[in-house]
Amino acid sequence: MRGHVRPVSGRALRRILRPLLAEAIAPEGARSSMRMMKDVKKSGPLGQALWVLGTVMLGWVVTGCGPECVDRYDCANKLGSPEEGRRYVCESNQCVVRDIDAPPAPEADAGTSPDAGADAGTPPDETDAGTPPDETDAGTDAGTELTCADLPHDPKLGTLRLRAGFTSAESAPFPTGISAITPLVGSATPVLYGLLGEDKSIFALGTWPNIAASTTPLYPVVAPADQGVTTYLSNYLTSDGTRLLAGYTKGDVSGNLALYDLSSPGDSSYVSSTGNYSVVGVKDTFLVNSLSLEAQGGSTAAIYALKTRSAPFQSSTLATFPAAAQFSGYNALASNGVAVFGYAASTPTDDNPYATTNYLHAVSPATYTSALSAGTSVDLNSADTPEFFKSLDVIYASGFGAGVAIQRGGLDESYNPRTESIVRVPLSPTGSEGKAVNVGDIEPVLDVVDACTRVLLTAPLEEDLLVGVQDKNGRRLVRLQLRTP
Secondary structure (H helix, E strand, O other), X not given: OOOOXXXXXXXXXXXXXXXXXXXXXXXXXXXXXXXXXXXXXXXXXXXXXXXXXXXXXXXXXXXXXXOOOOOHHHHHHHHOOOOOOEEEEEEOOEEEEEEOOOOOOOOOOOOOOOOXXXXXXXXXXXXXXXXXXXXXXXXXXXXXXXXXXXXXXXXXXXXXXXXXXXXXXXXXXXXXXXXXXXXXXXXXXXXXXXXXXOOOEEEEEEEOOOOOOOOOOOEEOOOHHHOOOOEEEOOOOXXXXXXXXXXXXXXXXXXXXXXXXXXXXXXXXXXXXOXXXXXEEEOOEEEEEEEEEOOEEEEEEEEEEEEOOOOOOEEEEEEEOOOOOOEEOOOEEOOOOOEEEEEEEEOOOOOOOOOEEEEEEEEOHHHHHHHHHHXXXXXXXXXXXXXXXXXXXXXXXXXXXXXXXXXXXXXXXXXXXXXXXXXXXXXXXXXXXHOEEEEOOOEEXXXXXXXXXXXXXXXXXXXXXXXXXXXXXXXXXXXXXXXXX
């Protein structure tokens, strides 16, 4: 399926619909700040092209006509993915959220050859006793069907296939409801923190591999002024060594970053950031992929820097994307300091006019630290900041040792991201003063071979990669390492 155009996600359509709605009702001066959604593969500005669906939807806004939904897919397209364990139904042309009934066991055959139409013991020219005349045997006897419960599962990886060059180390139970995790940058021990989606709060998870969700939230991600308002958590949690950062947006794309001070919780605070989508932390600085950060930006996707060494925090524009960029993208950070800055652009095809391609650029630490010190901007059009990966099927990126792990996949029937594979791209500083980046060959890491085991997330841990896994044996975090030659 890799390389094929996939259906656009609910969040991706929110990227299209929300800016259209905002453009239709916002005053002229507010339009520029409304031209991007919350996600990258899942949100961003519409840019110059107004597609057919956008035109129709804009007509609905202006005239007040049109039902909210025709089926549950309309609801997912307009409202995004529902909470875990919930689903949309369309009742009287209105979207309603319901609980999901327990799903049946998967029916995928794990290698049983199709029945040729006659049982092995049936002599030639005789009719199978169980097959009425003139009817075709279904192809597989009922007793030969295998479910996920029947298949052998590795204690760590379930049915996932780990590629040559990598090995799985220890694993630990993964608390239910945690949607993003991060280690504390620069910590001598791998202390982990998690983002609990249901509570929209940051929690301590413990020191790896002794992981357990605390019952006491450290800090709410949503600012007090926005409590009770519909908000959308951004899919990241990160650290600058002394603080944790998570973010959210609202329906009009405005949003905030929550900064939790680990040493002085009373100094925790919120910082405004429109359309914040992806953030990574380096020592005393957060690199924010969004539309704006405080007074910086407002209508164009870029990389913004939030310097946290002293209060008040300082914000600046660290990098602007190439002219083709329309939406924010994925940030990641390799263990050697090489940063990945991503953006997305509409690349419509005949099959899918809403197809979006993600582009990833590599930036050496010497390049972005000198820009931070001088207050200048990094040129992502430079040969020293190469575009090293682009694809329709990027759904996340994480640091993995001296490189980046890229989750590739599509969308399930509920429009939730579903990983099909993980690949790694080695990245290392090179050139004069180490300001360029050498890009290695793409390395396959992990494959999802069936529906029995699902990849939930990825996150860096020192030189390794943590992978969230879920199967019949529950949820767990598995530590993947580069195999030593």
